[in-house]
Amino acid sequence: MKKIWLISTVGRALAVILCVMTAVFFLIRMVPGDPAKMILGEYSTPEAVESMHHALGLDLPLGEQFIRFVKTLFTQGDTGNSIINGTSTRELIADRAPVTLLLIGMACALAIVIALVLATLAATHKDKLLDHLIRIFPTVTLGMPIFWVGILLILLLSVHLHWFPVGGVGEGWWGTLYSLTLPAITVAFSQIPTLVRSLRAQMLEVLESDFVVTLKAARLPSRVILFKHVLRNAALPTLILLGVNISYLIGGTLVVEQVFGIKGIGSLLFSSISKRDFPVIQGIALYCAVSVVIISLLIELLSRWLDPRTKGKP
Structure with missing residues (x-):
């Protein structure tokens, strides 16, 4: 009885984390604004923006970006490097936590x-x-x-x-x-x-x-x-x-x-x-x-x- 309760509880916890991970990934990309333009500035050229998109992996299809995100999360325990300063997300959060x-x-x-x-x-x-x-x-x-x-x-x-x-x-x-x-x-x-x-x-x-x-x-x-x-x-x-x-x-x-x-x-x-x-x-x-x-x-x-x-x- 206790094992069944523990398994179901852990299963629900993992399901919640998976739903949050998926929702955040896709919802944040629906918010107006381009990270490349944030980095390069308001007067950046289309060529420079396109090049920055390629460097950041933002030109890939959403599905491929999500797979890369999940792979990074499970292999490195991280969500990637910051787009703005290139520092590991884990290090940034650990410093403020x-x-x-x-x-x-x-x-x-x-x-x-x-x-x-x-x-x-x-x-x-x-x-x-x-x-x-x-x-x-x-x-x-x-x-x-x-x-x-x-x-x-x-x-x-x-x-x-x-x-x-x-x-x-x-x-x-x-x-x-x-x-x-x-x-x-x-x-x-x-x-x-x-x-x-x-x-x-x-x-x-x-x-x-x-x-x-x-x-x-x-x-x-x-x-x-x-x-x-x-x-x-x-x-x-x-x-x-x-x-x-x-x-x-x-x-x-x-x-x-x-x-x-x-x-x-x-x-x-x-x-x-x-x-x-x-x-x-x-x-x-x-x-x-x-x-x-x-x-x-x-x-x-x-x-x-x-x-x-x-x-x-x-």
């Missing part, structure tokens, strides 16, 4: 901690003032564009209060963490509302269940009931929701990097899109898809471990 991965990790951790605190307070103070205030928070913030939230936080916490730098990445570990705190809060803002709403609803449902009533009758401490039993049973649907939203979190991180002037994968992506640098765009999309699939797989494994119905099953 650490700051982006750190930002994603910080944002995810903040979203989980803040959502956990708010949902617990709301569920344990049902229909009281604190519960109503916390329930208003997701309603107000859910429709806010993430870049707008970032600009507001910069104006409030950086420009007026001077608590955080306006943008960029500081030096050293402490400087890096300090400078990424505000961007991480901005990215977490996009995930907190849905997580709070889901976790609060699940906690209320568990608090009203028969086994919790039995535990209360047995006079177990409220803290033990809440953290050992209620949270564990309520966390499963919210954890699955986080796995579903992880792609939005990664996408939001790439946008927030532009707002805060962080030289991560996001700035590389937008720069490559403006220059029609196909290999770099394909590489970023593919690596992001692989990251989403791996994280979703880990969350699915954790969900099975938390689900009491799967305990002891093969």
